[in-house]
Amino acid sequence: xxxxxxxxxxxxxxxxxxxxxxxxxxxxxxxxxxxxxxxxxxxxxxxxxxxxxxxxxxxxxxxxxxxxxxxxxxxxxxxxxxxxxxxxxxxxxxxxxxxxxxxxxxxxxxxxxxxxxxxxxxxxxxxxxxxxxxxxxxxxxxxxxxxxxxxxxxxxxxxxxxxxxxxxxxxxxxxxxxxxxxxxxxxxxxxxxxxxxxxxxxxxxxxxxxxxxxxxxxxxxxxxxxxxxxxxxxxxxxxx
Amino acid sequence: xxxxxxxxxxxxxxxxxxxxxxxxxxxxxxxxxxxxxxxxxxxxxxxxxxxxxxxxxxxxxxxxxxxxxxxxxxxxxxxxxxxxxxxxxxxxxxxxxxxxxxxxxxxxxxxxxxxxxxxxxxxxxxxxxxxxxxxxxxxxxxxxxxxxxxxxxxxxxxxxxxxxxxxxxxxxxxxxxxxxxxxxxxxxxxxxxxxxxxxxxxxxxxxxxxxxxxxxxxxxxxxxxxxxxxxxxxxxxxxxxxxxxxxxxxxxxxxxxxxxxxxxxxxxxxxxxxxxxxxxxxxxxxxxxxxxxxxxxxxxxxxxxxxxxxxxxxxxxxxxxxxxxxxxxxxxxxxxxxxxxxxxxxxxxxxxxxxxxxxxxxxxxxxxxxxxxxxxxxxxxxxxxxxxxxxxxxxxxxxxxxxxxxxxxxxxxxxxxxxxxxxxxxxxxxxxxxxxxxxxxxxxxxxxxxxxxxxxxxxxxxxxxxxxxxxxxxxxxxxxxxxxxxxxxxxxxxxxxxxxxxxxxxxxxxxxxxxxxxxxxxxxxxxxxxxxxxxxx
Ligand SMILES: Nc1ncnc2c1ncn2[C@@H]1O[C@H](COP(=O)(O)OP(=O)(O)O)[C@@H](O)[C@H]1O
Ligand SMILES: [Mg+2]
Numbered sequence: 066x067x068x069x070x071x072x073x074x075x076x077x078x079x080x081x082x083x084x085x086x087x088x089x090x091x092x093x094x095x096x097x098x099x100x101x102x103x104x105x106x107x108x109x110x111x112x113x114x115x116x117x118x119x120x121x122x123x124x125x126x127x128x129x130x131x132x133x134x135x136x137x138x139x140x141x142x143x144x145x146x147x148x149x150x151x152x153x154x155x156x157x158x159x160x161x162x163x164x165x166x167x168x169x170x171x172x173x174x175x176x177x178x179x180x181x182x183x184x185x186x187x188x189x190x191x192x193x194x195x196x197x198x199x200x201x202x203x204x205x206x207x208x209x210x211x212x213x214x215x216x217x218x219x220x221x222x223x224x225x226x227x228x229x230x231x232x233x234x235x236x237x238x239x240x241x242x243x244x245x246x247x248x249x250x251x252x253x254x255x256x257x258x259x260x261x262x263x264x265x266x267x268x269x270x271x272x273x274x275x276x277x278x279x280x281x282x283x284x285x286x287x288x289x290x291x292x293x294x295x296x297x298x299x300x301x302x303x304x305x
Numbered sequence: 306x307x308x309x310x311x312x313x314x315x316x317x318x319x320x321x322x323x324x325x326x327x328x329x330x331x332x333x334x335x336x337x338x339x340x341x342x343x344x345x346x347x348x349x350x351x352x353x354x355x356x357x358x359x360x361x362x363x364x365x366x367x368x369x370x371x372x373x374x375x376x377x378x379x380x381x382x383x384x385x386x387x388x389x390x391x392x393x394x395x396x397x398x399x400x401x402x403x404x405x406x407x408x409x410x411x412x413x414x415x416x417x418x419x420x421x422x423x424x425x426x427x428x429x430x431x432x433x434x435x436x437x438x439x440x441x442x443x444x445x446x447x448x449x450x451x452x453x454x455x456x457x458x459x460x461x462x463x464x465x466x467x468x469x470x471x472x473x474x475x476x477x478x479x480x481x482x483x484x485x486x487x488x489x490x491x492x493x494x495x496x497x498x499x500x501x502x503x504x505x506x507x508x509x510x511x512x513x514x515x516x517x518x519x520x521x522x523x524x525x526x527x528x529x530x531x532x533x534x535x536x537x538x539x540x541x542x543x544x545x546x547x548x549x550x551x552x553x554x555x556x557x558x559x560x561x562x563x564x565x566x567x568x569x570x571x572x573x574x575x576x577x578x579x580x581x582x583x584x585x586x587x588x589x590x591x592x593x594x595x596x597x598x599x600x601x602x603x604x605x606x607x608x609x610x611x612x613x614x615x616x617x618x619x620x621x622x623x624x625x626x627x628x629x630x631x632x633x634x635x636x637x638x639x640x641x642x643x644x645x646x647x648x649x650x651x652x653x654x655x656x657x658x659x660x661x662x663x664x665x666x667x668x669x670x671x672x673x674x675x676x677x678x679x680x681x682x683x684x685x686x687x688x689x690x691x692x693x694x695x696x697x698x699x700x701x702x703x704x705x706x707x708x709x710x711x712x713x714x715x716x717x718x719x720x721x722x723x724x725x726x727x728x729x730x731x732x733x734x735x736x737x738x739x740x741x742x743x744x745x746x747x748x749x750x751x752x753x754x755x756x757x758x759x760x761x762x763x764x765x766x767x768x769x770x771x772x773x774x775x776x777x778x779x780x781x782x783x784x785x786x787x788x789x790x791x792x793x794x795x796x797x798x799x800x801x802x803x804x805x806x807x808x809x810x811x812x813x814x815x816x817x818x819x820x821x822x823x824x825x826x827x828x829x830x831x832x833x834x835x836x837x838x839x840x841x842x
Contacts, residue, residue, distance in 0.1 A: 119730050121726050121729065121730065140729075140734070141726075141729040141730055142729045142730075142731075142732050142733055142734045142735070143732075144730070144732075145730065145731060145732040146732055150730065150731075151730045153726070153727055153730070157724055157727045159719060159720050159723045159724065159727075160723065161719070161723060162716065162719055162720070162723075166716055166719070169713070169716060170713075170716050170717070170720050170728075170731055171731060173713060173716070173717055173720075173731050173732050173733055174731065174732025219731070223731065223732070
């Protein structure tokens with residue numbers, strides 16, 4: 066990892082829900098421009114870790130640094146301004162707002178000029194032409210795949226340095242998953258760092274350079290994605 | 306036919322609908338609502354409001370009994386049966402009440418009331434008449450239920466047109482007399498207190514025309530231009546009707562405008578930001594008292610400013626009140642916020658009436674001698690000019706509300722209302738966003754308070770009770786949460802209508818309650834919902 070600077074580093078983080086310990090001593094890191102995937106079964110604690118990074122959940126000791134700055138001193142709403150944006154699990158678009166309003170909300174953290182915003186909107190609609198056709202439709206009436214596109218597009222409107230994608234393929238048909246992953250690859254190609262959380266890890270492992278595997282709240286394996294694809298344990302558990 | 310025979314009529318449903326319907330009818334007569342409404346003719350001398358009420362009870366009985374599972378004719382039979390049962394229960398109980406001379410217990414059960422309630426008949430004849438009429442009306446209810454929706458809506462529009470024509474008679478009379486050239490119209494359309502047959506025809510035609518326009522508008526134009534036309538019509542009516550009618554109408558419309566102004570404020574808090582604020586009246590009070598103290602010709606006054614100078618100060622004070630109170634309270638979530646704000650409203654009311662504050666703001670005696678606003682050197686004294694002042698301010702505030710709704714700030718409110726966590730991850734500071742909504746809502750309430758003080762000329766603590774907050778809340782819900790035109794429609798119906806129905810005394814609040822329940826059951830999204838909210842909820 067010499068020569069590339071670390072963008073996000075998480076070290077020894079715990080997440081508790083009351084007495085339940087969902088994440089114990091998790092550490093991971095993502096370099097500038099890198100695509101990393103975090104894979105694990107349902108309930109492993111992946112979303113809990115992501116939410117701790119985004120300051121939506123308190124975490125125990127340890128540290129979470131983004132560009133060297135300790136995030137634990139910040140509130141959730143201060144992170145997108147730094148360039149760290151989450152695309153939440155289950156899409157969670159604002160159902161009663163239109164597609165365009167959802168996208169504009171993504172840019173809330175920016176003090177951008179009008180034309181700059183319009184250019185970025187056009188770029189997102191270019192990436193997801195299906196959103197362009199539905200620009201004035203209420204987001205709640207979109208299909209699951211379109212909502213996922215909208216959630217990613219909304220995240221992009223913040224001009225993030227890094228996107229945390231929590232299970233972008235959840236509940237989608239294989240054909241739609243391919244479209245989504247095509248777009249994710251295009252985003253990565255533009256130099257945005259990605260941390261992709263997945264249960265079904267095949268596409269994520271193909272795209273990522275490195276991978277972390279989480280089991281029952283702890284990170285049990287990590288390494289180059291290519292080597293994990295061939296790992297017996299990973300094959301059995303996550304690739305079917 | 307085979308299908309219609311399948312499945313016997315659910316007797317329990319018929320029994321239940323009939324019994325409940327009959328007892329509701331008895332209740333209506335026993336508490337005196339029927340007698341009050343029976344004195345009000347609607348169509349010529351042949352149909353009174355009281356009769357319409359009884360008929361609609363029977364109609365509802367038929368509607369509920371005509372369950373779709375029984376097929377077409379089965380449903381109609383069930384409806385008619387339930388109606389007959391309701392009529393028998395109704396007449397039976399009333400006949401017994403007549404024998405038992407229950408007037409000591411139910412003051413309203415006068416012999417006269419019983420007589421009209423029983424169609425002027427006695428014994429068996431009364432039973433037969435009630436069963437027959439209720440059965441037919443219930444059959445009608447069943448038919449209505451089985452009609453295709455457009456036909457049903459047309460019927461509803463006609464019924465509403467006839468009721469509006471008859472009940473708002475005074476309003477229409479002064480309107481016709483002033484606008485359309487004279488008394489001739491009035492004497493053709495009305496006889497005595499109700500519509501004449503010609504008038505009924507005119508009302509039916511108006512209802513049909515209205516429905517046709519609506520259907521045409523829906524087909525020809527998009528939702529956006531329909532609502533623009535609607536807003537234009539609303540505005541034209543708001544400008545013209547008080548001008549062409551009389552001072553009483555202007556006075557009522559002034560109240561409607563005042564509540565619409567408050568509604569616009571609460572709409573920002575509740576409709577846009579999702580904050581349930583039950584202490585809204587507190588900021589209305591601050592606006593009113595600051596205006597009074599700054600302008601009144603009274604020993605309590607602390608300055609002698611003009612209304613125009615006092616208005617911004619009062620608005621700012623209300624906003625500051627919102628800030629000071631909102632800062633600690635807005636960290637509280639959901640239901641607790643409603644309770645905390647309810648507390649604030651009460652605190653302000655108690656402060657205002659308390660002896661402690663009497664030397665400063667007058668206590669229970671209030672503050673009198675608040676001058677009317679000046680326009681180009683002359684005070685605006687007529688109700689009409691004060692109404693136009695209110696209308697202009699309300700429109701300005703509504704415009705501001707509209708701009709806010711479609712700005713990043715408004716979108717942030719909507720986002721936080723739908724999903725606080727996701728809103729936060731997009732960079733929305735939740736506390737700050739809510740505080741902004743709360744302060745703006747308070748400021749708008751302050752404007753309304755200032756207007757209230759200057760238009761009434763005196764203010765008393767009784768005017769700042771919880772009812773005000775509740776009324777504003779109710780008008781928002783009836784109009785459609787988050788919808789600006791809805792605020793006006795809600796205010797017109799919940800604040801304006803009861804004023805025009807004053808002749809019904811306390812019973813007019815029956816309309817109010819009935820309307821609230823009806824809207825919640827039939828149109829939970831409100832009478833004029835925000836297009837997007839209506840589509841997805
Ligand atoms: N809000 C919560 N309250 C209590 N327990 C929770 C909550 N959210 C998640 N958990 C628990 O924490 C564990 C990890 O959940 P999660 O982080 O959602 O897993 P994953 O995203 O890997 O599927 C699970 O056992 C889950 O039941
Ligand atoms: Mg998860």
